[in-house]
Amino acid sequence: MAAVFILRQAIRTLGTWAMWLTACLAGGLITVLAAALPADGFYAGDSGVKLIAAYNAIQHPSRPFQIDLPVIGGERMPLVERFFWVHGTHAHALQSPVFPVVSAPFIAAFGIRGAYVVPALSFVLLVPSLFVIARRAAPDISRGLVLTMAIAASRLSFYAFEFWEHLPAAACLAAAAAIVLAPRGQPASTAQTALAGY
Numbered sequence: 001m002a003a004v005f006i007l008r009q010a011i012r013t014l015g016t017w018a019m020w021l022t023a024c025l026a027g028g029l030i031t032v033l034a035a036a037l038p039a040d041g042f043y044a045g046d047s048g049v050k051l052i053a054a055y056n057a058i059q060h061p062s063r064p065f066q067i068d069l070p071v072i073g074g075e076r077m078p079l080v081e082r083f084f085w086v087h088g089t090h091a092h093a094l095q096s097p098v099f100p101v102v103s104a105p106f107i108a109a110f111g112i113r114g115a116y117v118v119p120a121l122s123f124v125l126l127v128p129s130l131f132v133i134a135r136r137a138a139p140d141i142s143r144g145l146v147l148t149m150a151i152a153a154s155r156l157s158f159y160a161f162e163f164w165e166h167l168p169a170a171a172c173l174a175a176a177a178a179i180v181l182a183p184r185g186q187p188a189s190t191a192q193t194a195l196a197g198y
Contacts, residue, residue, distance in 0.1 A: 022147055026127045029151060030120045030160050037161060039112045046095060047163040049083040051107075051115060053093040053100035058108045064101045066090040099165035115163040122171040123160035126150070129174035136181040 057064035067084065069076040069091055076089060084091040093100065099118070106114035127150050134146045151157055159167040 022127050022131065023124055025147070026151060027120075027124045030123055034113075034116055034120060034161060046083065047115075049081070049093055049095055050100045050103070050163055050165075051112075053097070054104045054107050054115065057101045057104035063090075064104070065092060065097055067093060096165040099168065102168075103163070116161065119162060119164065119167045120160050122168040123156065126156065126167070126171040126174050129171065129178045132178035133174065133181055136178075 053065075053067060056067045060066070060068075066087075067090055069078060069080065069086065069089065071077070078086045080086060080091055083094050085094055103115055103118045106117040108114070110117070127147070130150050131146055134141050156167055156170055159170075
């Protein structure tokens with residue numbers, strides 16, 4: 001629902017062609033660059049914790065947040081990495097519990113490359129939100145400058161290629177800011193403020 005509102009605001013603010021051109025450019029860039037990356041490795045180790053949680057959600061959809069403890073010789077081993085909290089016969093990932101569960105269907109459908117779908121889509125949705133924010137906060141700013149900064153001069157473009165929750169979180173924050181920032185001279189409505197918190 002929030003994404004639909006952001007897209008409507010982006011269309012009004014930028015014009016239909018500019019918004020779609022920006023989203024297509026971001027999506028195309030992400031696709032081309034991601035295709036060249038090896039799918040069998042991560043930049044940082046904490047992505048592995050999220051991948052374990054995602055595989056658990058695929059294997060046990062009725063209890064996606066309860067990760068099975070490793071079994072050695074038929075016995076459950078409660079000594080696990082510090083990123084897991086042991087709770088009885090299972091463990092919980094201490095990092096971003098929702099992100100791996102949201103990513104799990106894409107991993108199930110596309111293999112390990114599916115882990116990158118949510119971050120990449122978040123980047124594509126982030127760009128129109130940034131445009132709405134820029135046009136409302138600084139209406140005289142160049143659209144080209146915003147596009148260049150969002151795609152080429154931001155670490156968020158790097159996060160689009162990682163199995164991290166950073167980019168989905170940034171996209172949600174940008175969407176909320178774009179919803180709350182009303183055009184100059186007009187206060188945000190109660191509905192806009194409530195939707196931003198949703």
